[in-house]
Amino acid sequence: MKWSSFTPANLREKSRQLHRRWLARRYALPVVELADLAPPDTAIAPPILEHICMPPHYYRHDHDDFTPLMKLARARQPKVIVELGTAHGNTTANLCRNCPAARIYTVNAPVEEMTGAITTFGLSREEIGCVYRQHGYAAQVNQIYANTLHLDLAPHLAGQKVDLGIVDACHDTDYVLNDFHKLRPHLAAQGLILLHDTHPSMDDHLLGSYVACLKLRQQGFDVRWLRHTWWAVWQPQWPVPAAPA
Numbered sequence: 001m002k003w004s005s006f007t008p009a010n011l012r013e014k015s016r017q018l019h020r021r022w023l024a025r026r027y028a029l030p031v032v033e034l035a036d037l038a039p040p041d042t043a044i045a046p047p048i049l050e051h052i053c054m055p056p057h058y059y060r061h062d063h064d065d066f067t068p069l070m071k072l073a074r075a076r077q078p079k080v081i082v083e084l085g086t087a088h089g090n091t092t093a094n095l096c097r098n099c100p101a102a103r104i105y106t107v108n109a110p111v112e113e114m115t116g117a118i119t120t121f122g123l124s125r126e127e128i129g130c131v132y133r134q135h136g137y138a139a140q141v142n143q144i145y146a147n148t149l150h151l152d153l154a155p156h157l158a159g160q161k162v163d164l165g166i167v168d169a170c171h172d173t174d175y176v177l178n179d180f181h182k183l184r185p186h187l188a189a190q191g192l193i194l195l196h197d198t199h200p201s202m203d204d205h206l207l208g209s210y211v212a213c214l215k216l217r218q219q220g221f222d223v224r225w226l227r228h229t230w231w232a233v234w235q236p237q238w239p240v241p242a243a244p245a
């Protein structure tokens, strides 16, 4: 290594990398199977594809994040869903289609209020949620235009508990932690929080959320990784596996 590489910035980055490596060894996410959360043979409605931004339909085709989410939602029929990160509203629309009794609160910052690094899209108010509106689901949805850093869900939920929370806004570690902790106090006892773009490879944009999940485990939250997906899952109480006979 050259002496010239010992700059303060390089040393800070090196120490961040070492800390991440330690976190990943000490707090690696245990695996959960879809079958532990919902019957894997749950039938789901045909997907709405406009502006879909989830594998296998978008970005990567080697795994499926869309189907497990919809199976989980369809099987559990949540009454109240909160999604942080609406984008064009594709997931919102598909959730409306699969969970007709659900009320969905979905949050996205208009482009002029955006902060953070891994933000995926910078959208206008007209663009945010356009897919669920075009498909006629606006009456089922409360659109909240806010940066999640400044979000207070309490006045929107007015005492309702959240059955399904989805963290899919800014994927920087501090934002994912913020978003998890904004949702958690409102979660129903049997509710579930899903965190998207979370994978033990920590490749590229998967780094921020996985590190956030490691930190959540360090804080004592039993966050697990849904095998073969880019989802992490947290619920207040995991079922205790049956003892062998």
Ligand SMILES: C[S@@+](CC[C@H](N)C(=O)[O-])C[C@H]1O[C@@H](n2cnc3c(N)ncnc32)[C@H](O)[C@@H]1O
Pocket (backbone or CB within 6 Å): 052, 053, 054, 083, 084, 085, 086, 087, 088, 089, 090, 091, 092, 107, 108, 109, 114, 115, 116, 118, 119, 120, 121, 122, 123, 146, 147, 148, 149, 168, 169, 170, 175
């Ligand atoms: C990955 S996309 C969401 C995809 C959407 N959940 C879906 O599956 O159709 C992330 C969205 O979060 C929004 N976003 C990023 N940072 C945000 C923040 N701090 N507060 C609110 N929204 C944010 C972006 O504008 C973008 O539309």
